[in-house]
Amino acid sequence: MSIKLKGVMQSTVTPLKEDFSADLPTFERLVEFHVRTGATAIAWPHHKAESLNLTIAERKLFAEAAVKVTAGRVPVSIHVSALAVEDTMELARHAQKTGADAILAITPYFWNPSSDALYDYFVRLGTSIDLPLIAYNSPSYLSGVEITGELTRRLIERLPNFVGMKEASFNSEKFLEISRVALTLRPDFALIAGVEFLAPSVPLGGAGSYSSAGAICPNLCARLYDACVAGDWPLARALQYKLARLWDLFRDQYPSSLKGGMVIMGRPVGPTRPPLPTASKERQSYIRTQLEELGILDTEPHGWQ
DSSP states (O other), X not given: OOOOOOEEEEEOOOOBOTTSOBOHHHHHHHHHHHHHTTOSOEEEXXXXXXXXXXXXXXXXXXXXXXXXXXXXXXXXXXXXXXXXXXXHHHHHHHHHHHTOSEEEEXXXXXXXXXXXXXXXXXXXXXXXXXSOEEEEEOTTTTTTOOOOHHHHHHHHHHOTTEEEEEEOSOOHHHHHHHHHHHHHHOTTXXXXXXSSOHHHHGGGTOOEEEESGGGTOHHXXXXXXXXXXXXXXXXXXXXXXXXXXXXXXXXXXXXXHHHHHHHHTTOOOOOOOTTSOXXXXXHHHHHHHHHHHTTOTTTXXXXXX
């Protein structure tokens, strides 16, 4: 399974029109912006892309657009998780047919399955397609349901196409547990931080991150990754503090605050689909003050260029 997952990878938001319908032209412009500003991969639709608020038809349409716009310049991973497992399987087959480079899947939504049930789920998904499979661990989103080191071992031994994991527990002990198992069995396994917590994860074998802040400040994200790889830890800590502050800003009313920040940077992507809120003018004004304090308005690209 030949796919390189490394560095600052962008998991884009989903642009919407004012009537909350899909805005495909702006999505294409956004994907192009990310590739042009240094994204090492594109992944869509993570939760910041309102994946659970999109129809299956919309998810297929945007997936096709992501593959078309990247045109092989960077790998494209399609997040296929849906409330219904059969929809997940359908989205996985569609991703392969469309020409995606990998699929990504979180543990099943809502239910609290056993470790054996999780194993069966990922095996079924991984054997249903020929694409590389990236698992997604996010116990805080799913009431404590998590991928353990032992489950990681079983999946690596069973699935030759199990190539990586988005590890979003934000728990260094958990990251180390999975890293120790995965990198021993599969040294090229890509353990990817859920957002820009690169300074804690790269020394533990992390390959990079799926970026949220890259929609606002791709230069800052790239500088942090480069500092971590170079072992410049004083610089890495300073940059990590900035990005941690941004994460606190954006996860308040997530993902509407992220979309609100994009308006300030000259890249409007429309509202957030209900029942999620859309960032108000007051919220956008507050976000602007924070971006000014962090020096981001003066150091990052504005608009789509």
